[in-house]
Structure formats: C-alpha cells, structure tokens
Amino acid sequence: MAIIKTKSTHIINTIMHSIVVGVVFGLCLFPSKSFANNSSQEQLTAAFVYQITKFAQWPKASQSLPNNSFSICIFGEPSPTLRQYFRALEQKTTQGKPITYSEFMNKQQLKNSNASCQILYIINHHQEHLNEQDIINLSKNTLLIGQSKAFLAQGGMLSLVIINRKMKILISQNNIERSNIKLQPRLKALAKVI
Amino acid sequence: MMKLTRNLSFKNKLLLLILSITFISLLTSAITFSVLLESTFKQNLNDNARSNLSLLAYNLGPAISFNDKDAAVEILNSLKTSPYVSGANVYRVENGTLSAVASYKNGTNFSSISALEVYLTPTFDGLSHYITAPITVDNDTIGYVFQHSVLHQLNAFHQKVAITVGITLSFCLLISFIISLKFQRRLLQPLFNLLSTTQAIRTQQDYTLRVRETSHDEFSQLTQSFNHMLNEIEVHYRRQLATEDKVRLLNLGLEDKIAERTEQLEQSNIELKNTLSELEQYQAKLVEQEKMASLGNLVAGIAHEVNTPVGIGVTAISHLGEEVRALQEHYENNTLSQKVLQQFLAQAIDGTNISLSNLSRAADLISSFKRIAVDQASGAVRELNIKNYLEEILLSLRPKLKKVPHTICIDCAQSITAHCNAGTLSQIITNLLMNSIKHAFKDNARGKITISVTQNQGDIELIYQDNGCGMPAEELTQLFEPFYTTARNKGGSGLGAHLVYNLVTQGLHGHIVASSKVGEGLSLTITFPAQPK
Numbered sequence: 201m202a203i204i205k206t207k208s209t210h211i212i213n214t215i216m217h218s219i220v221v222g223v224v225f226g227l228c229l230f231p232s233k234s235f236a237n238n239s240s241q242e243q244l245t246a247a248f249v250y251q252i253t254k255f256a257q258w259p260k261a262s263q264s265l266p267n268n269s270f271s272i273c274i275f276g277e278p279s280p281t282l283r284q285y286f287r288a289l290e291q292k293t294t295q296g297k298p299i300t301y302s303e304f305m306n307k308q309q310l311k312n313s314n315a316s317c318q319i320l321y322i323i324n325h326h327q328e329h330l331n332e333q334d335i336i337n338l339s340k341n342t343l344l345i346g347q348s349k350a351f352l353a354q355g356g357m358l359s360l361v362i363i364n365r366k367m368k369i370l371i372s373q374n375n376i377e378r379s380n381i382k383l384q385p386r387l388k389a390l391a392k393v394i
Numbered sequence: 395m396m397k398l399t400r401n402l403s404f405k406n407k408l409l410l411l412i413l414s415i416t417f418i419s420l421l422t423s424a425i426t427f428s429v430l431l432e433s434t435f436k437q438n439l440n441d442n443a444r445s446n447l448s449l450l451a452y453n454l455g456p457a458i459s460f461n462d463k464d465a466a467v468e469i470l471n472s473l474k475t476s477p478y479v480s481g482a483n484v485y486r487v488e489n490g491t492l493s494a495v496a497s498y499k500n501g502t503n504f505s506s507i508s509a510l511e512v513y514l515t516p517t518f519d520g521l522s523h524y525i526t527a528p529i530t531v532d533n534d535t536i537g538y539v540f541q542h543s544v545l546h547q548l549n550a551f552h553q554k555v556a557i558t559v560g561i562t563l564s565f566c567l568l569i570s571f572i573i574s575l576k577f578q579r580r581l582l583q584p585l586f587n588l589l590s591t592t593q594a595i596r597t598q599q600d601y602t603l604r605v606r607e608t609s610h611d612e613f614s615q616l617t618q619s620f621n622h623m624l625n626e627i628e629v630h631y632r633r634q635l636a637t638e639d640k641v642r643l644l645n646l647g648l649e650d651k652i653a654e655r656t657e658q659l660e661q662s663n664i665e666l667k668n669t670l671s672e673l674e675q676y677q678a679k680l681v682e683q684e685k686m687a688s689l690g691n692l693v694a695g696i697a698h699e700v701n702t703p704v705g706i707g708v709t710a711i712s713h714l715g716e717e718v719r720a721l722q723e724h725y726e727n728n729t730l731s732q733k734v735l736q737q738f739l740a741q742a743i744d745g746t747n748i749s750l751s752n753l754s755r756a757a758d759l760i761s762s763f764k765r766i767a768v769d770q771a772s773g774a775v776r777e778l779n780i781k782n783y784l785e786e787i788l789l790s791l792r793p794k795l796k797k798v799p800h801t802i803c804i805d806c807a808q809s810i811t812a813h814c815n816a817g818t819l820s821q822i823i824t825n826l827l828m829n830s831i832k833h834a835f836k837d838n839a840r841g842k843i844t845i846s847v848t849q850n851q852g853d854i855e856l857i858y859q860d861n862g863c864g865m866p867a868e869e870l871t872q873l874f875e876p877f878y879t880t881a882r883n884k885g886g887s888g889l890g891a892h893l894v895y896n897l898v899t900q901g902l903h904g905h906i907v908a909s910s911k912v913g914e915g916l917s918l919t920i921t922f923p924a925q926p927k
Contacts, residue, residue, distance in 0.1 A: 251459040254532040295532060369460070390456040390465050 239281050244367050246285035248360050249321055249345060252369070253294040255387035258318050259341055259380040270297040273317035273342075275304050276326030286321075307334060321345045327354060339379045352394055357381070370394055405582055409574050416570040417563070424559040435551050439523065440516045443543060446476065447527040451539045455531040458486050458495060466496035470539075473498050478543045484529070486537040495537065513540060521545050584613030588620060601628040698793045699759045703752030710752070714745035759789075775926060777813045780847050780854065781806040787823050798831055799840045806847035812854050812924045818901030825894050826858050826918065833880065834862025834916060853904075854924050861915040870910050898922065 249272060272289060274282075289299045302317065304310040307329050320338060322330070324347040330338070335355035338344060346356040352372040357379065359370040369391035376383055399407060450469065457465035466484050473479045481499045485492040513526040523545050529537040584607070591605040601624060605617045721738045724730035784804050788795065795802065827843065835841040839862075846857045865873070865880075872878045874895035879888035898906040904922025 248460065251456075251531075254459065255456060384456075386453045386456050389453060389469075390460060390462060 241362065241367070242279060242282040243285055245282065245321070245347075245360055246289060248367060248369065249286075249319060250289050250292065250294065250299075252343070252345070252358065252387070253299075253319060255384040256343055257382040257384070258343075268297055269300045270294050271300045271302060271317045272319045272321070273302040273304060274321045274323065275310060275330070276323030277305060278303065278323060310338075317342050319343045319345060322347070322351065322356070324348060324351075327351055327356070330354075336378070339375060339381075341380055343379075343381050344375075349394070358391075368392060404585065405578060408582070409571075409578065412574045413567060413570060416567060420563050420566050424563060428555045428559060431555060432548075432551070435548070436518060439545060439548070440525075443516060443523060443525050443541065444527070447525055447539060447541050450482075450541075451527040451529045454484055454529050454537070454539055458484070458529050458537045459531050461486075461495075463496055467498070470496050470498035473541075474500070476543075478545055478547065480542050480544050482539060482541040484537060484539050487535060492538065518545075521548055584609050584611075584617060588613075588617060591620075595624070601631045700756045703755040703759070707749040707752040707756065710745040710748035714742055714749070717741050717745070774817070775813065775815050777811060778816050778819075779808070780810045780812055781808050783816060783819065784823065784845060784847070787820050790820075791824060791827060794828070794831070798835075799838075800831065800835060800843060801840070802827070802843045802845070804845050804847075806845070807849075810847055810849045810854065812922075813926060814922065814924075815901050818897045822894050822897050822902075822920070823858075825890050825897075829890050830860045830862060830916070834860045834864075836863065849924060852924055853921050856920045856922075857917065858920065859915060859917045864910040864912045864914050864916055866912050870908055873908050874906075894918075903927065 253270065253272070270293075272286065274286060278286065283303070286301050290301050292299055302313070304313060318341075320342045322344060327346060332355055335344065339355060339357055343358065344351075344356045345358045345360060346352070346354075347361070348359055349361060349370055351359050352370060352375065355375055357372055357375045360367055361370055362368070369387070371383065371388060371391045371393045373388075373393050399410065402410065450472070453469050454466055456462070457469060470482050470484060473482055477500070479498075480501050482497070483494055484496040486495045511526070513524040514528070516523065516525040521544050523543040524540070525543075526538050526540045528535045529539060584605075587608060588605050591603055595601060595603050604621045604624060607614050607617050717738050721730065721734065724734050781804060784806060788802060788804070823845070830841070830843055841860055841862055843858070843860045846859070848855050848857075869880065873891050875888075876892040877888035878892075895906060898904050898920050902920070902922035903926070904920060906921075907919045908916065909919075910916040
C-alpha cells in the first residue's frame with residue numbers, strides 16, 4: 201500500500217513537474233512581459249534569465265565546468281514556484297550546453313561551492329549578505345542579476361524590474377565593463393543602460 | 395533597305411557601313427555593359443538589402459526573445475532612414491507557425507505575405523524587391539523579418555544608363571562620322587582615280603591613259619593590275635585598228651573584185667543569153683530542119699511512089715504512041731489491014747487502061763501526099779477522121795516503112811473524129827514512128843507498133859506502143875528534154891521527142907506521158923481535146 205502511495209505521489213510529482221517544465225519551456229521560448237500575479241512574474245524571471253544567457257559571453261575560465269554545462273545559480277531562498285521554474289531550465293540548453301541549476305543560501309556556501317556560476321540570480325533581500333567586495337569578486341566571471349535598481353548601485357550588473365506592468369532589463373554599464381563578461385550590444389539596445 | 399542602299403554611292407555606302415558597324419558594336423557593348431551594370435546594381439541592392447536586413451534581424455533578436463513588441467516596432471522604425479523600403483514585418487516562430495510581432499509601413503504599397511521562406515532568396519519583381527531574413531539567437535531561428543522595397547533607384551539607374559548610353563553612342567557615332575569623313579577621301583582617292591580614268595577612257599577612247607598610284611595597299615595592286623590590263627587593251631586596240639584598216643583595205647579590194655566579177659558575170663550572162671538565144675534559134679532551126687526533113691522525106695516518098703505509076707503510064711503512053719505511029723505508017727502505006735487495026739485497038743485499049751489506072755493511082759497518091767504536106771505546112775485546124783488520117787499518114791510513110799520488117803497496127807474506131815491541127819498530129823505520129831524505127835528495134839528485129847485510139851468524153855486518148863528494147867527509168871525522165879539522145883553517134887539530134895512533147899502540149903493543147911521498162915518497149919499516152927476549147 202505504501203509502495204502504491206509512493207508510486208502515485210511520484211507520478212503526480214512527475215506530472216506536475218512536466219507541467220511546470222512545459223510552462224517554463226513555453227515562457228522561455230515566448231516570454232510574455234506582462235503578467236497578472238506573482239507566479240507569472242517568477243515565470244517571466246526564469247524565462248528572462250534563460251534568454252539573457254543567449255546574449256552574453258563569458259570568459260573561457262568560467263566555462264570549465266564538469267560536463268561542460270552552463271550553470272545558473274540562485275543566491276538566497278527562492279520561492280518554491282521560482283525554484284520549480286529555474287529547475288525546469290535544466291531541461292534546456294543554452295550556447296550548446298546543458299543548463300545546471302544550483303541554490304546557495306549564504307555567502308559561505310557560495311564560497312565553498314566548487315560550482316562556478318555563469319549567472320547568479322540574487323533574491324532581493326539576500327543581496328544584503330554580500331558586501332561590495334564580494335560582489336566585485338563574483339562579478340568578474342559571473343553575471344549578477346538582481347531584482348531592483350538598487351542592486352545595480354551595489355555593484356550588480358543586471359536587474360529585472362517591473363515597470364508599467366512589464367518586466368524590463370536594467371544594465372549597469374560600469375559594472376559590466378568591470379567584469380570579464382560581454383553583453384551583446386543588441387541586448388543593451390533592448391535594455392535600459394544605467 | 396536594299397533598294398535604298400543600292401542607289402547610294404560607294405562613298406556613302408562605306409560611310410553607312412562604318413557608322414552601322416560602329417552603331418551595332420557600340421549598341422551591343424552598351425547593352426552588354428548595361429545588363430552587367432544592372433546585374434551588378436541589383437546584386438549591390440540585394441547585398442545592401444540583405445546586409446541591412448541581417449543587421450535588423452540581429453537587432454530584433456532580443457526583442458523577439460524577450461517578446462518586446464515595442465522594441466521590435468522601434469527597431470523596425472529605423473527603416474525610415476531607407477525611403478525605398480515600403481514596409482517590413484517581423485514574425486515569431488510559435489510552435490512551428492508564424493505570428494506577426496511587429497510591422498512597419500511606409501506608404502500604401504506594402505502588403506504582407508505568407509510564404510516568407512520563398513524570399514529568403516531576394517527576389518526582384520519589376521521595381522519591387524522582396525527579401526526575408528531569419529532572426530537567430532544562439533543558433534535557433536526564432537523569427538523572420540520580411541522587407542518589401544520599391545526600388546525607384548532602379549528606374550533612375552535605367553534612365554541614367556539609357557542617357558549615358560545614348561550620349562556615348564551619339565558621341566561615338568559623331569566621332570566615327572568625323573573620322574570617316576576625314577579618312578574617306580584619303581581611303582577612296584585611289585578608287586576615284588580609277589573611276590575618273592575609266593570614265594576618261596570611255597569618253598575619249600584613249601587607251602594610253604593610266605591610273606596614278608597614290609597608295610601602297612590593295613588599291614595600288616588593283617591600279618597596277620588595271621594599268622596592266624590597259625596595256626594589253628591598248629595593244630589589242632592597236633592590233634584591232636590595224637586589222638580594221640587591213641579589213642577596210644581588203645573590203646575595198648573585195649568590192650573592186652566583186653564589181654569586176656559582177657561585170658564578168660554580167661558579161662557571161664549576156665553571153666549566156668546570147669548563147670541561149672542562139673540555142674533557141676538553133677533549136678528552132680533544128681525543129682524547122684526536122685520539119686523540112688520530114689517534108690523532104692514526104693516529098694521523097696511521094697516522088698518514089700508516084701514515080702512507078704507515072705513511069706508505067708509514060709511507058710504505056712510511049713508504047714501507045716509507037717503503035718499509033720506504026721498504024722500511021724500502015725495507013726500511009728496502005729498496008730493497014732484489019733488485023734493490024736484490031737491489034738492496034740487492043741493494044742491501045744490496054745495502054746489506055748494501064749495509063750489511066752497508073753495515073754489514077756499517082757493522082758490518088760499525090761492527093762494524099764498533098765493533104766499531109768499541106769497539113770504539115772499550114773498548121774490548119776480542121777475536122778478529121780482519126781482512123782483515116784492515121785492510115786493516110788502511114789501511107790505517106792510507106793516508102794520508109796516498107797524498108798523495115800515491122801508491123802504497124804491501128805486500133806481505132808471509124809467513128810472517132812477530132813477537130814484539131816492535123817499537121818501536128820501527122821508530125822507527132824511520123825516522129826514517133828521514125829523514133830521507134832531508129833531506136834527501138836535492133837537489126838533484123840521484127841517489131842510491132844500499135845496505135846490505139848479511144849475517145850473518152852471530150853478527150854481523145856492515143857496510146858502509141860512499141861515492143862522494142864525500151865529504156866531505163868533515168869533515161870525516161872530525160873526523154874522529152876531537148877538535145878537528149880542516146881544515139882548522137884548515129885546522127886540523132888535529141889530533138890525528136892522534145893518536138894513531140896511541144897507538138898502535143900502546144901499544138902494539140904494536150905499532154906503526154908511516157909512509160910517504159912528495159913526490154914518491154916515504150917508506151918506513150920497522148921491525151922488531147924477532141925474539140926478546141
């Protein structure tokens with residue numbers, strides 16, 4: 201009976217996971233910029249992060265990951281929904297590499313981790329755990345994406361902010377120039393450069 | 395066109411040819427270069443459009459990726475800087491289908507299309523230009539941008555090319571025309587020399603003229619050849635003149651000769667005429683002689699025939715005269731006895747009878763001969779009984795005929811009469827008989843001569859036939875020709891048969907036909923009218 205329950209739960213989880221993956225997959229392909237609720241914003245965030253991977257170029261040193269994968273990381277505690285959407289990105293590839301997803305709850309975990317994140321999405325209230333130097337160090341080879349304009353003032357490179365019910369990309373040109381990461385001009389053309 | 399150029403002078407033809415070649419060459423080059431230029435121009439337009447659209451597609455990548463329609467529209471609005479772009483559409487690939495994301499329209503000529511992939515290869519349709527570029531991000535095609543342009547600059551290009559070509563063509567033709575005119579005289583001078591010389595030769599007939607050489611090209615060779623030909627013509631012309639002089643002299647000589655020969659011929663003609671006249675006279679003389687001979691024969695025959703009865707009569711009368719003188723002596727001597735008287739009377743009766751009969755015979759003969767002779771001499775036309783007249787003719791020829799062993803038969807009805815020239819008929823029969831006796835029969839041959847006479851309507855047909863040696867066909871054709879004889883060595887004159895022919899045709903107004911075969915005798919059919927016409 202327990203086995204049956206376990207199997208049913210697994211099947212349900214699998215179905216749910218598939219649905220989420222499908223939704224994120226669809227969003228990734230055709231992200232909608234306007235949204236009605238929090239879940240939509242998180243979907244859009246995952247989709248934007250995924251699309252940003254296609255318009256940026258990382259130094260070769262940051263690309264020596266095991267399995268030659270592309271690592272997307274979250275610093276902080278994401279909501280379960282956001283986590284699901286990010287995890288769904290692991291079904292996809294970018295720049296010809298499979299995507300891996302990692303979460304880091306604190307600075308120590310981030311330092312101890314062998315994972316070299318190409319993108320580090322920092323949950324809004326977790327950015328306070330990182331000082332300026334940390335951000336400078338991280339931003340050398342990692343594209344730091346935040347959720348507010350203030351993040352850019354703290355050394356962040358990109359921010360996904362909601363303006364007029366639409367998600368917009370804000371870019372700190374100075375912070376980008378400090379790092380080894382190159383953003384494609386066409387992305388800059390789309391985004392608002394600060 | 396051919397008719398028009400045919401009437402042009404060589405100079406103008408050459409000019410036209412040069413201008414035509416120049417025009418065709420330039421036009422061909424211009425067309426070729428225009429086509430190449432247009433192709434290059436279109437290729438450049440294509441390349442520019444592709445390059446611009448690729449840049450546009452590249453910039454549209456994020457807008458499509460982040461579904462930012464405003465950004466897409468904003469990017470498309472950058473096409474305002476390209477006035478020839480009439481419109482553009484941006485499509486996003488959604489689940490394998492296309493959905494329009496943004497659109498740009500400049501004017502009213504733009505309409506969106508469905509088959510985008512067709513225009514991945516840029517296409518021209520008149521002035522319209524269609525091109526599609528894929529929007530790729532990270533090697534994925536996430537959309538397409540389609541652009542429609544109306545390339546008015548292509549029109550401008552065409553106009554510019556046409557004007558350039560026109561000006562270039564006109565300029566080149568003008569230059570070509572000027573150069574042609576400038577070199578035309580120099581080029582054609584040898585030809586003009588040739589032409590003027592030929593015209594001078596034609597008008598002046600002066601073959602000593604020569605063409606002046608002014609160049610060292612093919613015309614020079616032509617001039618040399620022409621001059622060489624003129625040399626030959628001159629030589630021939632001189633020879634011809636000399637020959638004509640000779641001919642003229644010969645003609646003059648010939649005319650003299652002809653005149654001389656004509657004179658000689660006229661002389662000969664006169665001589666011939668004289669000879670012919672003499673011959674005719676001779677012929678008439680011969681005919682007359684023949685006639686006289688015939689009369690002579692007749693007279694000889696008469697003399698011979700009359701001689702015997704007259705001689706007998708003379709003898710009887712002489713004997714009677716002697717008896718009369720003897721009776722006179724007996725009477726004078728009175729010795730006349732009854733017996734003597736009786737004897738005398740008996741002898742006188744006999745002598746008288748003998749004399750009378752012989753003199754009567756002589757008188758008959760003379761009468762007959764007289765008619766024949768008179769007929770022959772006078773040529774009078776009278777009514778005669780043909781059979782009796784033929785017998786009289788035979789009688790008149792008796793002295794001749796009795797010397798030969800031939801038999802002469804007359805086959806003629808007693809009733810046949812004719813009103814004709816009896817003397818002519820007599821002469822005809824006499825000549826025919828004499829000819830047969832002389833020529834038809836060999837020595838000692840006993841021939842037979844038949845004279846058959848029939849009357850057929852108004853004509854008398856007399857067939858004279860002998861069974862002598864006859865004559866071959868070639869001699870028969872010449873039988874009636876004058877002076878033709880096969881016995882000239884025997885004294886034949888060749889006029890007997892000719893005389894017969896003339897007597898029949900002119901004397902009796904009839905005609906005569908001869909037929910003969912060698913060994914089968916001669917047959918002559920004489921037909922003449924019974925009454926004069």
